[in-house]
Amino acid sequence: MDSLDPQGPIAKDIDGLFRLTLYIATAIFILVQGGLLYAAIRYRDRGERTPEPKQIEGNARLEVIWTVIPVLILASIAVPTVDRIFKYTSCSDDALHIEVIGHQWWFEYAYPDQGFTTANVLVMPTDTEVCLDMASDDVIHNYWIPKLNGKRYLVPGQDTLLLLEATEPGEYWGQCGEFCGLSHAKMRARVIAMTPDDYAVWLAEQQQVAVMPAEGSLEQAGLELFLGGQCVSCHNISGVTAGNPALVDGAIYGPDLTHFASRSVFAGAVLDLDEPGALEDWIDNPPLIKPGSFMPNIDLTQQEIEALAAYLRSLD
Ligand code: HEC
Ligand SMILES: [Cu+2]
Secondary structure: OOOOOOOOHHHHHHHHHHHHHHHHHHHHHHHHHHHHHHHHHHOOOOHHHOOOOOOOOOOHHHHHHHHHHHHHHHHHHHHHHHHHHHHOOOOOOOOEEEEEEEEOOEEEEEEOOOOEEEEOEEEEEOOOOEEEEEEEOOOOEEEOOOOOOOOEEEOEOOOEEEEEOOOOOEEEEEEOOOOOOOOHHHOEEEEEEEOHHHHHHHHHHHOOOOOOOOOOOHHHHHHHHHHHOOHHHOOOOOOOOOOOHHHOOOOOOOOOOOOHHHOOEEOOOOEEOOOOOHHHHHHHOHHHHOOOOOOOOOOOOHHHHHHHHHHHHOOO
């Protein structure tokens, strides 16, 4: 998460603005401090030998000069800044649209043209302008992927947008940039940029319904627990659950789990799916891992947890 290591054209453009300002400020610093040092040494008090300085009162030409120069300096920063502000507050017509919905404490991503929803990991193609249509389901959040662009607020009742573009395939880390409650620090984001070909494969996979476990397997037992218990009232699994809680107005719901195991990280991108026991610990007691989590501790037995985890791991 390093905004001084910009990746992609938007972040590099903004970084150019930062550097322009930094260079101008550095030049002014050297000039002003140099002048100050020069005056302090050249005109220091030499006791008896100090000549009486020339007394000056008012100088119209000097005053015009030291007003005009700062105006020009500020204008040289303001003009490109205002230009970028407008440039990055609207998307071009052929941009790829992805919706970002902020929740306490995870980011949901909807791909409206393909009709599926995912969470925590935003997948996008490289060399494509991606337009994030952002909203919040509860309080104010802030979407920030430092290597790809600056921050932008997610505000309840308001639509905001943020542009992302990556040139290199890879992982880019992010973090909610606005204090949003107890587990704000554990509300992270992961962006994965793929080549357009890989992205097309990923899209096709995400549009499939969930795989069904084999009859009599541990995964099958997990699926039954999932459908028979509370899980189903908050999570959608396409092809498995009857309704999608995200579509019920005002409902508290969790991430779509249809392709849960295709994501490297979960629970607000703070837990690693490859980490042994991480998923089991999460199912066992979510508020212990993320204070205040809206996924409750359901008091499951170790056996139930293992079956549920096995089932969730099969959802790739
Ligand atoms: C009251 C609603 C609710 C219930 C019931 C519930 N969950 Fe959740 N679940 C959530 C919320 C909210 C999150 C997101 C928590 C966070 O990241 O802060 C979540 C996150 C998860 C995640 C992580 C998903 C991801 O991609 O980040 C898994 C896995 C999960 N739940 C499984 C289950 C299982 C299994 C059950 C049943 C034993 C269950 N949940 C019951 C609300 C619920
Ligand atoms: Cu937040």
